[in-house]
Amino acid sequence: MKTIMQSRRMHSFLGDPSAILGLIILLCFLFCALFAGMLAPMNPYDLASVDLANFLLPPSWMDGGMNAFPLGTDDQGRGILSTILYGLRTSLIVSVSVVTISSIIGIVLGMLGAYYGGLLDAFIMRAADTVFAFSTTLIAVLLLGMFESRGLGTVILAICIADWVKYARTIRGSVLEIKNYPYVTAAIASGARDFRILFRHILPNALPPIFVVMAVDMAVVIMLEATLSFLGVGVPLTEPSLGMMIAIGKNYIYAGMWWMVLFPGLTLIAMVVGINLFADWLREELNPKL
């Protein structure tokens, strides 16, 4: 039964060129991020390998460019290509951590709330209303504005504080529906314990919509991290980040130095478009209503 399911899904996936394109883009970026240390011509955050004399060089095919820096350098003499590769790593670490942590918290709390109702459920619904009213972006900006020190950890924490609600609300809807199905009643009647009913019987059927939310959320968090770093409340100056590269490059666009903005910008767009293409396919595939 399972193999038939999988093969049907595989078939639909292979018939959708944009989904394939999306996955390929995503895998490429994942590869680049994992092996940034080997692929990058230099480590832009290792002071020994950065030479300030090479600052603001254009891409290598333009006049004054150097072959050592295929996409040019920034105002500190860091190679743009190398910084992008290391920045991808930051983007993916933040987005994968946030998606993992908030989905676990959201799924557990949402499930318990929907199954038992009561105070926990009321709390989750109010938290959801509040977070949706304020938006994750605004909450993250304001929280990071309050934090004393900023780093990768605080960025992840600030996003998670608002982000788990999305998952809790999604799973809550599914569980409320599923918990009245006859097979769940049968499990209760046969004396299964709550823990088993929740995680063995209800959870597997409530998961598909969560996968869609996770895919979309990955793209959203990548953009959010870039936005926070662009504003200067995200990762510190000592960490590579696409958003911060663009913030630095912004000061030089009037001098005609477009490469500091355009290359990291295009990388960011390509990554998010890739994830969204894949997420679109996933939504059509897992949501029978549309």
Next chain:
Amino acid sequence: MATYLIRRLLQGIIVLLAVSMVCFVMFRYTGDPVLMLAGKYATQEEREQVRVAYGLDRPVYVQYLSFLGGAVQGDFGKSYVSQISALRMILERFPATFELALVAISISFVLGVGLGVVVSIKPRGWLSRIIMAGSLFGISIPTFLIGILLVMAFSVYLGLMPSFGRGDTVQIGFWRTGLLTASGWYHIILPALTLSGYQLAVLIRLTRAGMRETLSEEYIKTAWAKGLAPHTVVLKHALRNVMIPIVTITGLSFGELIAFSIVTETIFQWPGMGNLLLTSIFETDHPVVVTYIMLAAFIILTINILVDVLYAFLNPRIRFD
């Protein structure tokens, strides 16, 4: 309805209280307010004086209540940096942000719904495909990047558009408007486009999805069968029903608009609240940050309640019991 309204108002007040508590904790425990008020080089005695003068020697709950009492009267203290009332500083910049948001929301609403309808009428046409691909890019480009790319294209390379400031403004009472001068409109175009980008893409997708569902309903088939003109069927019969969720979602995503206005204002040096917030964060000017948060919370919650009430008027079937 009345009970519902009262319940919503109570909920709103509870959320505001929660926000105020978070703000107070931040106010009190991140950074030493005494150090900030007295200055780094104050002696121990001077610090003690400041502590007593600002009531920081009282028990925490007394401090919170007096903070709350001040907040209710619109007194959030003075800015550490400029020594002016924090609320006045923010309210002075409110019109700039409000006008930017208003123009942006108008652009995204008109274009978003319009293009969404076009896509839903001919889903397989080449124009629809272009619009949908555009909307995919719209939700995939973060607002700050849209802004910078627009500046690069229209200000740096084409030299057509100004890239910072509000241009000429006119003062009417307490309101300083840029919408009454040609230069003001000229300056608002790029920031407003930037701010509208994301919501525009979302609205196209929402309208399309809603129209796709509605156009296949029975009463639409009846309308076609009666031989009504296409624009009557699409605009009067179908779109009207789709508008209800669209208006609601636009209203409810106001928090997002405020968040992205911070980004937009930074890029275009727009003299609004968001720009002030970011400066104040970097200067650890807590009273201004706290005032911004409380004001933003108040505005967002008010709009949410208004949208809910509006929803009841638009859709009489909804009963809040």
